[in-house]
Structure formats: C-alpha cells, structure tokens
Amino acid sequence: MMRIGNGYDVHALGEGLPMWMGGVRVEHSAGFVAHSDGDVLIHSLCDALLGAAALGDIGVHFPDNDPAYKGIDSKILLKKCCNLLSENGYQVVNCDIVIIAQQPKFRPYIESIRSSLSDIMGVKTEQISVKATTTEKLGFTGREEGIAVMSVVLIDGKK
Ligand SMILES: Nc1ccn([C@@H]2O[C@H](COP(=O)(O)O)[C@@H](O)[C@H]2O)c(=O)n1
Numbered sequence: 001m002m003r004i005g006n007g008y009d010v011h012a013l014g015e016g017l018p019m020w021m022g023g024v025r026v027e028h029s030a031g032f033v034a035h036s037d038g039d040v041l042i043h044s045l046c047d048a049l050l051g052a053a054a055l056g057d058i059g060v061h062f063p064d065n066d067p068a069y070k071g072i073d074s075k076i077l078l079k080k081c082c083n084l085l086s087e088n089g090y091q092v093v094n095c096d097i098v099i100i101a102q103q104p105k106f107r108p109y110i111e112s113i114r115s116s117l118s119d120i121m122g123v124k125t126e127q128i129s130v131k132a133t134t135t136e137k138l139g140f141t142g143r144e145e146g147i148a149v150m151s152v153v154l155i156d157g158k159k
C-alpha cells in the first residue's frame, strides 16, 4: 500500500555556527541553534518518513534532552529512520523537500544535497527533489531569524 507523510521543522539561526543542510556543509555567516548538528532538512525529512509509516516523530526516537544526541550528525538519524522503515517492510518511492530561507541561496547546493540524501537513504537521486524559496523578506524566515523545511514523502509496503 502507498502511504504519504509530511514533515516540518524550524531551527533558529546563530551567528558563527556551522550550517549543515541535507548532510552538506553550507558556507554562511550563521548556522543552526540545536541539540544535534541542527540539520533542519534532515529533521524535516525524518518526520515525513516516520509519519508515512505512522511510527511517531523524530523527538520520540531521538529525544532532544538525551545526551546521546548532543551534537549528533543528523545523517546518522536519517539512516536510523530509513532502517526502521525497511524493518517495517516499507520502501521510499519519492521525496519532495522545500527549504524556506531568505539567505543563503541554496541553488548551488541542491545537487550535492540530493546526492547526499540518496547515499544515506539508499535510493536514486531521481527519487529525491529538493527546492528552495524565500518568503520575500516576510516573517521569521524573511528576517533571517531561522530557516524552515517542509518535506513530503511517499512510501510503499505490504502494510
Ligand atoms: N534560499 C533560497 C531561496 C530561493 N532560492 C532560489 O531562488 C528562486 C527564487 O526564489 P523566490 O523565493 O524569489 O521565488 C527559487 O526558485 C530558488 O531556485 C535559493 O536558491 N535559495
């Protein structure tokens, strides 16, 4: 049966912090404030994957007050979510992800991000779409206080 899931995550921007997006290091004056490495794209995608399989959410599996996840590389969390889906008999059909950010410009990173996600998830790059949009300087993303990412995934399985 085909099942759909959606995910949404926001992280605040902090000057001088490293920025990770979809497992790729992005050059910018600011990065994400977080318990983990703050990879907001991967967190949003994990929630979409878990949601599609009705397996809870990222905070249920990796609590943000657990020292085990302090500074963790979010690529590890995505791999764990993908493993959980396979163990439950599901495979990813496709993902569509949108980064909502005024700055930086993500277009130069899109292909690297697709490639990074396909490596972690064990799917083809053709199954992963990553886009970016501004909010025309409106709201918290427009003021560059934070960045949001929305993800939609389709999975297939016996259940
Ligand atoms: N952080 C961003 C935001 C947007 N882009 C690219 O620019 C295009 C135009 O954005 P609008 O918000 O003005 O529609 C958008 O389609 C993206 O290709 C980007 O690279 N990084």
Ligand SMILES: C[C@@]1(CO)OP(=O)(O)OP(=O)(O)OC[C@H]1O
Pocket (backbone or CB within 6 Å): 009, 034, 035, 036, 037, 038, 039, 043, 058, 059, 061, 062, 063, 064, 065, 066, 069, 070
């Ligand atoms: C990634 C986790 C890991 O503890 O923490 P954060 O980096 O704070 O990210 P968030 O999306 O706020 O919460 C999910 C947590 O699972």
